Amino acid sequence: MTPDADLVSEHARSADLDPDRIRVVITLPTFRRPDHLVMTLDSLQAQGFGHDTAVVIMDNDAAGLEGAHAAADWLTGSRLKGIAIVAHQRGNCHAYNAGWETALAEFPKLTHIAVIDDDEIAGPDWLSGLMKTAEKTGADLVGGPQIPVFADKALDGWRKHPVFTPHYQVSGLVPILYSSGNVLISRPVLDIMPRPYLDPAFNFIGGGDSDFYRRAKARGFAFGWSAEAAVMETLPSRRAEFSWLNARSLRNGAISAILEKRQWPGIPGRARTLIKSLALLAAAPVRGVRLGLETGSAVIGLYHIQVAVGRLMAEFGLVNEQYRNPESN
Structure with missing residues (x-):
């Protein structure tokens, strides 16, 4: 199903992107963080993905388009190929849905979607860790830790707060996941779960990912955790207030x-x-x-x-x- 052109529009794509070669798509929602978006993209490119991996960047600021412009510039010179789109409806659930729908529509041989946010930096074993855990455990959805990194190092003590603490410590099967900021989702989940995947009712309060996971669990999908697949989440000082x-x-x-x-x-x-x-x-x-x-x-x-x-x-x-x-x- 192709996304509605009134709700989702393409802003840029890599000139030599070959959709038929792509098996894994990294979806990256962004909102008014163009500088950190480029850092996130750089961390993905540094992992040395093959020609079977692409990125879809979803800018959720249709008025400003800072992320879309930054993504377009980055794609012109990157080894990692991809597409930059604009999700015209405000809200994080709309952005995620736009990216996942675009990935399915553009890449017919897709097997997995991975998600990273525009305030995160992928660790060196990020995607490979998620994929290995999925293969080893048979989990349909695999999450990994989001390690908080305060811009002001003096605030690192707040990393002990439960809002920043990973839910699991050991790799393997787990009862359920809670965050979409670091996750791998297999194609069967996307084929079977009803659309929209994330309920827009959660756009501005959060929790659309948790609601999605609960519904996926009710349909019998299994969850895994990869302790090795870490991303570093950059936190402004106000999050310690x-x-x-x-x-x-x-x-x-x-x-x-x-x-x-x-x-x-x-x-x-x-x-x-x-x-x-x-x-x-x-x-x-x-x-x-x-x-x-x-x-x-x-x-x-x-x-x-x-x-x-x-x-x-x-x-x-x-x-x-x-x-x-x-x-x-």
């Missing part, structure tokens, strides 16, 4: 409640979610003290309370759209 950490923690709680209500619909399901939220709130002080002692930070220790409060706020429709104003994110 209490206001940002509080907003992200509350948002995490809200997303968990929203996803559970989708999983357990109706009045019984809502009651079940509310009871769980109240139970988590009751347990949060003890868990918080333990976390604060482990990390040496009272602010980090607040995380479990913030998550529980965020879940309760979601019961009343109070969800922070943290991605609505990207400059403050």
Whole structure:
């Protein structure tokens, strides 16, 4: 299925791109980070991919097009071939959907899609690590760690905060994934899952990836983790500020409640979610003290309370759209 031309348009492509040779496509959403986008692309090219790998860059700023212009310039001189597109509808779910749809439409022999974000740098074994874990475990979707790297090294202590901590430490099969910032997805998942892949309802709050994974798990797909397939996520100093950490923690709680209500619909399901939220709130002080002692930070220790409060706020429709104003994110 070709993406709707009114919603997705092509901005540039490598002159000698041969779609029939491509088996793996790296999709790279971008929004007003042209300089870091080039750094991300450079880190991909440094891995020495063969002619069976391409990149699709999705600029989600149809007005400014900084990412699209930077990608077009980069593609003219790169060994890694690809396409730069513009996703005209604002929102990260729209950007991801545009990239995945374009990859499927452009590359008929595609076997896998990988995802990296425009604030990340691929480690030397990034894609090979994801692919090896998929082959070894048979997992349909494989994730890897996003290692936080603060621009101000004095803030590295905040890497202990749960919002920055990888969900798993050891490679192998895992129950489920949570982030789309570092993931490999096999073709059968894309062929079977209904479209749009990521629900636009999550465009500005986040969680569209978690919702997608839950639905994929319900259809029987398996998940894996590759500890070797790391990306380094560049973090601005504001992400160590209490206001940002509080907003992200509350948002995490809200997303968990929203996803559970989708999983357990109706009045019984809502009651079940509310009871769980109240139970988590009751347990949060003890868990918080333990976390604060482990990390040496009272602010980090607040995380479990913030998550529980965020879940309760979601019961009343109070969800922070943290991605609505990207400059403050």
